[in-house]
Amino acid sequence: MTTTNIPRPRCPRFRMPRRSPERLIAGALAIGTAVLLVWTVGMAFSIPPSEPRTVNWAVLWCGFDAIEIVVMAAAAWLVRRRDALAPMALSALATLMVADAWFDIMTARSGYLPAAVSMAAFLELPLAAVLTAFAVRLTRRHARDHAHDRARGRARDRA
Numbered sequence: 001m002t003t004t005n006i007p008r009p010r011c012p013r014f015r016m017p018r019r020s021p022e023r024l025i026a027g028a029l030a031i032g033t034a035v036l037l038v039w040t041v042g043m044a045f046s047i048p049p050s051e052p053r054t055v056n057w058a059v060l061w062c063g064f065d066a067i068e069i070v071v072m073a074a075a076a077w078l079v080r081r082r083d084a085l086a087p088m089a090l091s092a093l094a095t096l097m098v099a100d101a102w103f104d105i106m107t108a109r110s111g112y113l114p115a116a117v118s119m120a121a122f123l124e125l126p127l128a129a130v131l132t133a134f135a136v137r138l139t140r141r142h143a144r145d146h147a148h149d150r151a152r153g154r155a156r157d158r159a
Contacts, residue, residue: 021134021137022079022080022082022138023080025079025134026076026077026079026080027076029072029073029075029076029079029093030073030076032072033069033072033073033076036065036068036069036072037069039065040062040065040066040069043058043061043062043065044058044062047061047062057107064096064099064100064103065100067096068093068096068097068100071089071092071093071096072093074089075089075090075092075093075131079138084142086135086138087135087136087138087139087142088135090131090132090134090135090138091131091132091135093131094127094128094129094131094132094135095128097124097125097127097128097131098124098125098128100124101119101120101124101125101128102120104116104119104120104124105117105120
């Protein structure tokens with residue numbers, strides 16, 4: 001019997017190894033959630049009230065960041081639980097990161113444009129790429145494990 005034939009525990013309380021990629025990503029997402037929450041609260045109190053016009057930038061940016069906070073926290077929780085929905089949450093978060101980078105650059109005033117481009121190039125877009133790659137990895141692993149479980153079930157039925 002090879003190590004690939006050893007059944008793995010499938011219960012939801014199965015503990016991950018200390019340095020598993022899932023644990024590291026879940027921890028990074030949890031820390032990112034806390035940092036983004038502090039950033040959003042600080043931004044809510046630092047953006048001056050806008051003049052009467054059609055766009056209230058403080059509400060727009062704080063609302064968008066609040067959506068990112070909720071999705072990031074959900075992704076951390078789902079990845080930590082090894083839930084099958086984790087890749088969808090990671091993909092949604094990656095999409096929000098790309099949209100955030102786009103809107104930061106497109107709405108930046110000329111004085112803030114270098115900062116917006118730097119944040120997009122060195123934080124938001126690389127994070128979106130890592131989240132997408134990890135979502136693909138989890139999807140492939142889930143499909144492989146599901147196929148393995150079905151094959152074991154058929155072999156058990158024949159015996």
